Amino acid sequence: MAGVKLFKIRKLGAGGQGEVWLAREGRSREMIVLKRPLDSVDVSEGSPDRARFEREVRIQSTLRHDGIMPILRIYKTPAGPLFTMPYAETSLEQQLLNGPLTEAESVDIILAIADAVEFAHSEGVLHRDLKPANILYLDGRWVVSDFGLCRDVNSDSVTITQSRTVVGSVAYMAPEQYDDAHEVTESADILSIGRIFYHCLTGRVPFPYFRSELIPAKFRYLITRAVAEDPSARYQTVSEFRQELELLVTGAPDLTPPMERARTLNAESLEGDPEATLSLARLLVEKADDEVFYKDFVPALSAETLREIERRTPREFRQIVSTFDQFSEGSHPFSYTDAIAKFFRDVAFVAPGDDYAIRRLALRRILIVGASHNRFFIGQMFASIVSRIKEVDDILLVASLLREHPDEARFMSFYLRQHSLPTAIMAALPPEGDA
The missing domain is CATH 3.30.200.20 (Phosphorylase Kinase; domain 1)
Structure with a gap:
C-alpha cells in the first residue's frame, strides 16, 4: 500500500x-x-x-x-x-513452558487445530510444519500460523519442495518427510497434531522419547494411532481423527463392562474379524489403568489373538504387553504365576524377530516370576524356550539377562543344564554347586 x-x-x-x-x-x-x-x-x-x-x-x-x-x-x-x-497474545509453545495443560484445555486446543487443518486440507493445502510455536492465541481463539513449509496438492510445481528434501520440525514431523517431503499426505499433519496433543497432556516434548504410558488412558489409543510410524496405520483424514476425539469427550458412556466387551471382541477376533481385533487392542490400551480388568483378562489371551494384535497394531501390542508386565510385579498365587509365565511365553514367540525389547521384557518376566515363586513348571518352561533359540542376537540377549539377574539365574540353572545350550548362555550361568 x-x-x-x-x-x-x-x-x-x-x-x-x-x-x-x-x-x-x-x-x-x-x-x-x-x-x-x-x-x-x-x-x-x-x-x-x-x-x-x-x-x-x-x-x-x-x-x-x-x-x-x-x-x-x-x-x-x-x-x-x-x-x-x-499480533497474537501468546503461543502454545509459550503456554507449555509452564507444564502440561488440563485435559479440557488440551482437547479444546486440539479440536481448534484440527478444525483449521481440516479446512486447509479441503482446500488442497498440507501444512507440514505443525508445532506449538505455530499455534497462536489471537482474540480469544487458537489459530494455526506459518504456512512457510506447506504444500499445495493442486499444484504440480516442485520448485519449493524438491523430492528428498526434509521439511518440518523434528519433534513433531512425520518420519516420511525425511524420505520425500513432496509426497506426504494428510496423515503427516495428523501425526503432528497427535504429537502436539501428547505435549499438551504430558508437558513433555515428544522427542527424543515418546512415552505412551504418560498419556491419560482415555486418549492413549487415539494418540498412539495418530502418531503411528507407518502412515497407513494412522487416521487417514483429520475429520476421522476429530470425530473420534469428539466422541471420546462428548459421547455417551459405554454401559457394557470392559470384561464383557473384551470377551465379545476376542471371540469375534478369533473368528477372523479384523475390526474386532483393532477394537480389542483399543479397549486394552484405553483400560490400561484398570488393574483388575487387566489381571483377569490379559493372561487368557491366546497366542493367536496376540499374533493378530501384533500384526495389525504393533504399537498397541507393545503397550498392552508393557502394561501387563507392570501389573505382574510382586507375589501371586501359584496358578496365576503360571498364567503370567504362559502369557509372556506366547509374547516371546509372537514378537517379530527385530523386536528385541519386547522379547527381552517377556523373558525377563518369566525368569523373575519363576524364581521368585520357586516354580519348577516355569523353570522347565523357561529352559524349553531358551533351548529353541537359534539367532545370535537372541542368544546374547538371554546371556545378558542371566548375568544381570544372578539370583534368578541360579534358580534356572538346574533346568537350563538339562539342555544342550550355546556356550554363551552356559557361560552366563553360576558355577554348578553354587548355592
Missing part, C-alpha cells in the same frame, strides 16, 4: 528462511507482526527462496478460516516481499 510506512519495534524470532518482528503501521498505535525473509535469503526476482516466501503469503492469505492466522497486508519492497499479521 503506497505511502504507508512500517516501523519495526523488536525482533520476535526467526526460523527457516524468515524472521518475525513486532511492528506498527504508520501512526497507528496498534501492534502488528511483520514477517520478512532473512537477510541471508536470496529474494531476487525469480529466485526459489522468493518464490517460496511469496507462495506462503499467497496460500495463507487465501485460506479464510477463523482458525487460520489472517494476513493483513502484503508489501513488495526493494528489499524483498513482506507481510503483516495481527
Whole structure:
C-alpha cells in the first residue's frame, strides 16, 4: 500500500528462511507482526527462496478460516516481499513452558487445530510444519500460523519442495518427510497434531522419547494411532481423527463392562474379524489403568489373538504387553504365576524377530516370576524356550539377562543344564554347586 510506512519495534524470532518482528503501521498505535525473509535469503526476482516466501503469503492469505492466522497486508519492497499479521497474545509453545495443560484445555486446543487443518486440507493445502510455536492465541481463539513449509496438492510445481528434501520440525514431523517431503499426505499433519496433543497432556516434548504410558488412558489409543510410524496405520483424514476425539469427550458412556466387551471382541477376533481385533487392542490400551480388568483378562489371551494384535497394531501390542508386565510385579498365587509365565511365553514367540525389547521384557518376566515363586513348571518352561533359540542376537540377549539377574539365574540353572545350550548362555550361568 503506497505511502504507508512500517516501523519495526523488536525482533520476535526467526526460523527457516524468515524472521518475525513486532511492528506498527504508520501512526497507528496498534501492534502488528511483520514477517520478512532473512537477510541471508536470496529474494531476487525469480529466485526459489522468493518464490517460496511469496507462495506462503499467497496460500495463507487465501485460506479464510477463523482458525487460520489472517494476513493483513502484503508489501513488495526493494528489499524483498513482506507481510503483516495481527499480533497474537501468546503461543502454545509459550503456554507449555509452564507444564502440561488440563485435559479440557488440551482437547479444546486440539479440536481448534484440527478444525483449521481440516479446512486447509479441503482446500488442497498440507501444512507440514505443525508445532506449538505455530499455534497462536489471537482474540480469544487458537489459530494455526506459518504456512512457510506447506504444500499445495493442486499444484504440480516442485520448485519449493524438491523430492528428498526434509521439511518440518523434528519433534513433531512425520518420519516420511525425511524420505520425500513432496509426497506426504494428510496423515503427516495428523501425526503432528497427535504429537502436539501428547505435549499438551504430558508437558513433555515428544522427542527424543515418546512415552505412551504418560498419556491419560482415555486418549492413549487415539494418540498412539495418530502418531503411528507407518502412515497407513494412522487416521487417514483429520475429520476421522476429530470425530473420534469428539466422541471420546462428548459421547455417551459405554454401559457394557470392559470384561464383557473384551470377551465379545476376542471371540469375534478369533473368528477372523479384523475390526474386532483393532477394537480389542483399543479397549486394552484405553483400560490400561484398570488393574483388575487387566489381571483377569490379559493372561487368557491366546497366542493367536496376540499374533493378530501384533500384526495389525504393533504399537498397541507393545503397550498392552508393557502394561501387563507392570501389573505382574510382586507375589501371586501359584496358578496365576503360571498364567503370567504362559502369557509372556506366547509374547516371546509372537514378537517379530527385530523386536528385541519386547522379547527381552517377556523373558525377563518369566525368569523373575519363576524364581521368585520357586516354580519348577516355569523353570522347565523357561529352559524349553531358551533351548529353541537359534539367532545370535537372541542368544546374547538371554546371556545378558542371566548375568544381570544372578539370583534368578541360579534358580534356572538346574533346568537350563538339562539342555544342550550355546556356550554363551552356559557361560552366563553360576558355577554348578553354587548355592
